[in-house]
Amino acid sequence: MMLASTSRIACPRHGLLIARSLHSSTSVLNTNISKGTSSATEPPATEAKSTVPSEILPPHPIIPADQISGAPVELRHRVVRIFQPAQNTMQSGPAKGSRWRIDWDVLQGAGRWENPLMGWASSGDYMQGTRIGFRSKEDAIHFAEKQGIFLVISGWDYYVQQEPVKRIPPKNYAENYVYKPNKLRIARTK
Amino acid sequence: MLRIAAGRAAARSSSRPIVNGRTIPGVCSSCSANRSARRNFSSSSSRQADITLTVDGKEVTVPQGTALIQACEAAGATIPRFCYHDRLAIAGNCRMCLVEVERSPKPVASCAMPAMPGSKVFTNTPLVHEAREGVMEFLLANHPLDCPICDQGGECDLQDQSMRYGSDRTRFHEITGKRAVENKDLGPLVKTVMTRCIQCTRCIRFANEVAGVEELGSTGRGNDLQIGMYVEKTMDSELSGNVVDLCPVGALTSKPYAFHARPWELKNTESVDVLDAVGSNIRVDSRGLQVMRIQPRVNDDVNEEWISDKTRYAHDGLRFQRLTTPLIREGDRFVPANWEEALTAIADGLKASGAQDNEIQAVAGHLADTESLVALKDLVNRLGSDNLILDQQLGDKAPVNGIDIRSNYLFNSTIPGVEHADVILLVGTNPRHEAAVMNSRIRKSWMHTPLEVGLIGEQVDTAYGYSYLGPDARALADVVAGKGDFGAKFKAAKKPLVIVGSAVTEHADGAGVLKAVAKLVQGHKAMLTPEWNGFSVLQRVASRPAAYDIGWTPSKAASQTTPKFIYLLNADEVDPKSIPQNAFVVYQGHHGDVGAQLADVCLPGAAYTEKSTTWINTEGRSQLGRTAVPPPGASREDWKIIRALSEVVGQPLPYDEVLALRDRMWEISPSLVRYDVTEPVTSDIALAGLKTLSSRTAGVAISGAPLKKPISNFYMTDPISRASVTMAQCTRAFVKGENYGFSEEEKTGQASYA
Numbered sequence: 001m002m003l004a005s006t007s008r009i010a011c012p013r014h015g016l017l018i019a020r021s022l023h024s025s026t027s028v029l030n031t032n033i034s035k036g037t038s039s040a041t042e043p044p045a046t047e048a049k050s051t052v053p054s055e056i057l058p059p060h061p062i063i064p065a066d067q068i069s070g071a072p073v074e075l076r077h078r079v080v081r082i083f084q085p086a087q088n089t090m091q092s093g094p095a096k097g098s099r100w101r102i103d104w105d106v107l108q109g110a111g112r113w114e115n116p117l118m119g120w121a122s123s124g125d126y127m128q129g130t131r132i133g134f135r136s137k138e139d140a141i142h143f144a145e146k147q148g149i150f151l152v153i154s155g156w157d158y159y160v161q162q163e164p165v166k167r168i169p170p171k172n173y174a175e176n177y178v179y180k181p182n183k184l185r186i187a188r189t190k
Numbered sequence: 191m192l193r194i195a196a197g198r199a200a201a202r203s204s205s206r207p208i209v210n211g212r213t214i215p216g217v218c219s220s221c222s223a224n225r226s227a228r229r230n231f232s233s234s235s236s237r238q239a240d241i242t243l244t245v246d247g248k249e250v251t252v253p254q255g256t257a258l259i260q261a262c263e264a265a266g267a268t269i270p271r272f273c274y275h276d277r278l279a280i281a282g283n284c285r286m287c288l289v290e291v292e293r294s295p296k297p298v299a300s301c302a303m304p305a306m307p308g309s310k311v312f313t314n315t316p317l318v319h320e321a322r323e324g325v326m327e328f329l330l331a332n333h334p335l336d337c338p339i340c341d342q343g344g345e346c347d348l349q350d351q352s353m354r355y356g357s358d359r360t361r362f363h364e365i366t367g368k369r370a371v372e373n374k375d376l377g378p379l380v381k382t383v384m385t386r387c388i389q390c391t392r393c394i395r396f397a398n399e400v401a402g403v404e405e406l407g408s409t410g411r412g413n414d415l416q417i418g419m420y421v422e423k424t425m426d427s428e429l430s431g432n433v434v435d436l437c438p439v440g441a442l443t444s445k446p447y448a449f450h451a452r453p454w455e456l457k458n459t460e461s462v463d464v465l466d467a468v469g470s471n472i473r474v475d476s477r478g479l480q481v482m483r484i485q486p487r488v489n490d491d492v493n494e495e496w497i498s499d500k501t502r503y504a505h506d507g508l509r510f511q512r513l514t515t516p517l518i519r520e521g522d523r524f525v526p527a528n529w530e531e532a533l534t535a536i537a538d539g540l541k542a543s544g545a546q547d548n549e550i551q552a553v554a555g556h557l558a559d560t561e562s563l564v565a566l567k568d569l570v571n572r573l574g575s576d577n578l579i580l581d582q583q584l585g586d587k588a589p590v591n592g593i594d595i596r597s598n599y600l601f602n603s604t605i606p607g608v609e610h611a612d613v614i615l616l617v618g619t620n621p622r623h624e625a626a627v628m629n630s631r632i633r634k635s636w637m638h639t640p641l642e643v644g645l646i647g648e649q650v651d652t653a654y655g656y657s658y659l660g661p662d663a664r665a666l667a668d669v670v671a672g673k674g675d676f677g678a679k680f681k682a683a684k685k686p687l688v689i690v691g692s693a694v695t696e697h698a699d700g701a702g703v704l705k706a707v708a709k710l711v712q713g714h715k716a717m718l719t720p721e722w723n724g725f726s727v728l729q730r731v732a733s734r735p736a737a738y739d740i741g742w743t744p745s746k747a748a749s750q751t752t753p754k755f756i757y758l759l760n761a762d763e764v765d766p767k768s769i770p771q772n773a774f775v776v777y778q779g780h781h782g783d784v785g786a787q788l789a790d791v792c793l794p795g796a797a798y799t800e801k802s803t804t805w806i807n808t809e810g811r812s813q814l815g816r817t818a819v820p821p822p823g824a825s826r827e828d829w830k831i832i833r834a835l836s837e838v839v840g841q842p843l844p845y846d847e848v849l850a851l852r853d854r855m856w857e858i859s860p861s862l863v864r865y866d867v868t869e870p871v872t873s874d875i876a877l878a879g880l881k882t883l884s885s886r887t888a889g890v891a892i893s894g895a896p897l898k899k900p901i902s903n904f905y906m907t908d909p910i911s912r913a914s915v916t917m918a919q920c921t922r923a924f925v926k927g928e929n930y931g932f933s934e935e936e937k938t939g940q941a942s943y944a
């Protein structure tokens with residue numbers, strides 16, 4: 001909930017979208033809805049009551065990195081996606097499975113082209129080959145949020161993709177030999 | 191739920207009986223004492239107790255009945271494996287997962303051994319290392335050293351594990367050389383190099399358990415063990431592509447992708463599939479401007495780990511038949527134009543056609559994304575029309591199920607919920623072709639539980655047994671009355687599920703069927719409870735739930751109007767005869783298919799891999815796709831085209847960027863932009879929905895026309911798969927049963943591919 005309120009302040013215009021997408025858990029989403037904010041430009045009623053300074057100051061210190069990072073201004077207009085890269089289904093190794101990543105959407109039109117001689121792909125978009133890894137979702141969100149100028153530009157707009165849903169039941173070798181009272185429904189050819 | 195807990199094991203472990211230095215498995219001692227417990231053996235819900243054991247000095251608590259390999263994983267120890275797979279039965283035949291258990295004389299195969307309370311497991315000792323090295327040596331003794339020309343190279347379990355756990359020198363000095371096995375012909379999708387097979391039997395278990403191809407099996411023993419179909423036969427399953435992923439080595443690889451790319455050259459983009467309404471989670475692997483392959487992404491709420499062959503292989507259709515520039519019809523040919531000319535031509539055409547109000551018609555096709563549907567609906571409404579129709583039979587009328595209440599057109603039981611049903615009634619649907627991945631869940635449940643399935647409609651091969659109840663709506667009356675074997679079972683069911691196919695609403699008897707279903711649902715107590723909603727409509731088209739959600743339906747007056755201006759948004763199933771001669775037709779889409787031929791102006795849009803848009807699946811789950819490659823040529827994202835057009839026709843839409851458009855979607859229905867979750871309809875509202883359904887369909891008569899399956903060729907259902915070469919080969923091999931000529935080509939030797 002803390003993060004939800006931060007991002008809403010951080011990005012007044014798209015606050016709702018971001019707050020909405022920030023959490024994958026339904027319970028938090030429902031809290032947003034129950035406040036009945038249907039327009040993105042209005043701050044939620046509950047927060048409007050509190051005084052302005054405490055509203056603006058984030059609960060954890062966010063260093064506005066954009067002031068000194070020298071990152072091009074265009075980056076402020078692009079949405080980044082925060083996600084946990086899916087494990088390759090071709091392999092069983094779990095390495096790097098818990099990392100989170102920030103990367104940029106492909107730009108429409110001018111994003112990529114092919115070199116007619118060699119067939120290599122070129123791009124005018126310098127963020128095309130960039131991706132940033134993080135240990136946790138919170139780290140990634142914090143990174144995106146701090147890319148701003150204090151009180152002027154909020155952080156990057158971001159979309160948090162749900163982490164992979166994996167539910168593996170306890171498995172047992174003996175299940176292969178369990179007696180089934182009715183007609184056998186599988187012919188094992190192993 | 192596996193979790194690590196500190197302490198509380200020691201006392202329990204010391205009290206376990208010890209025989210010959212081994213703890214007796216807790217599961218066996220308890221169930222031999224109790225006969226009824228044995229029945230419940232396979233259902234995980236009966237195992238409530240947790241046990242605690244130590245893995246590499248770390249205590250871990252897992253549910254009783256867990257395999258040791260899962261316990262080790264929970265403790266954070268990586269166990270190498272080839273045959274064990276999370277979603278298949280345990281085989282225990284590769285022996286790569288050996289670990290050391292205290293007081294066990296030999297290393298144990300951790301996948302085949304249940305975790306036992308108090309045992310001390312070591313995964314990182316000299317004994318384990320030696321055991322793994324030994325297993326690796328045996329596996330490699332008969333494995334060819336062809337990694338440089340193997341498609342699995344770079345994402346091969348055997349390659350990685352031999353680097354990590356194998357020996358660094360060889361003791362292989364057989365003069366006779368290595369074992370060699372003949373390749374099998376499994377059809378146009380799966381390429382086999384059987385010499386590389388390590389007999390892990392994952393492919394067999396998948397075919398047996400998940401896909402329902404019981405012919406794939408093993409013959410011979412020991413060194414002669416071979417994997418194959420026993421006779422010359424292709425692997426005819428719509429899930430066959432998954433064995434390519436499962437195979438831990440390069441024995442089964444993808445035929446269309448053979449020698450095309452290496453995994454490290456590919457850019458992975460996580461997205462959503464749209465070729466059916468399941469919304470499988472996929473990873474689009476692209477190189478440069480081309481989509482090279484499509485892989486599944488694990489999501490147990492939707493597609494588990496599987497995707498259908500259409501999802502996986504139809505992407506080569508994205509390269510052919512594409513519309514890349516706007517086209518304007520001049521006489522009987524299309525002339526390429528620029529965007530300005532095309533949009534002006536449409537504005538002029540709209541004026542010239544004299545279309546007023548409801549004479550302006552918009553048709554929503556199969557592959558239309560939610561953003562463009564919303565934009566087009568807003569535009570058409572601003573032009574004063576309500577004539578929003580669907581690209582299907584009877585699509586020009588308001589749907590019989592009504593779209594005011596969501597539960598009337600969604601898959602309310604949710605896809606994972608299918609596994610909880612104890613009786614399933616399929617009405618006018620063949621889930622195997624309409625939602626292949628969901629069908630595997632029915633099969634899973636059918637195999638492991640006493641699930642009963644009944645089918646009304648055309649008789650089809652569903653990959654599980656079912657009772658056939660009849661071809662038409664009249665058969666439903668018997669079930670409602672509880673007559674017959676199946677009717678009685680349905681009455682007695684605790685979690686009954688009715689799956690109504692989307693084709694029912696396109697059928698002349700649709701209203702009659704839905705009337706009977708509404709009666710069936712309302713007359714059954716277990717059907718609608720706060721926990722369970724057994725009335726599910728299975729949509730088969732990706733755009734349909736979104737179209738219903740935003741209210742894409744013609745008003746009464748509109749469906750009687752003859753249109754003068756028609757806007758086809760990705761509509762490629764239209765009947766050319768349904769379009770009036772003098773109407774001005776615009777087609778917006780990505781392929782030159784049926785719709786484009788009818789158009790006066792074609793606007794090139796982006797395919798699903800080329801735009802970041804919202805898709806609503808049959809459960810009502812909204813998911814955000816992602817751009818993997820830019821759209822070709824001058825084509826643009828679809829909603830932007832409509833936005834640009836709105837300016838030219840003088841009704842500018844109020845959103846300039848996608849975030850503003852999503853705010854508009856939020857206004858229409860918040861669930862459209864609440865990504866990755868399904869929002870269940872409460873049982874009260876679902877009941878109200880059924881009541882409206884009953885009142886809408888009151889007094890309709892049943893004609894008794896048989897219900898037809900809507901998909902006759904699974905491999906070609908939309909413009910992308912119709913343009914795909916691979917899908918054409920599948921059609922020849924699996925639908926027409928022809929010799930598709932691929933295996934002959936293979937005899938010319940592999941170099942011809944390279």
Ligand code: SF4
Nearest residue numbers: 387388390391393437
């Ligand atoms: S073909 Fe592949 S998946 Fe099948 S048994 Fe051989 S190695 Fe295992």
Ligand code: FES
Nearest residue numbers: 273284285287301
């Ligand atoms: S993974 Fe345990 S024997 Fe193969």
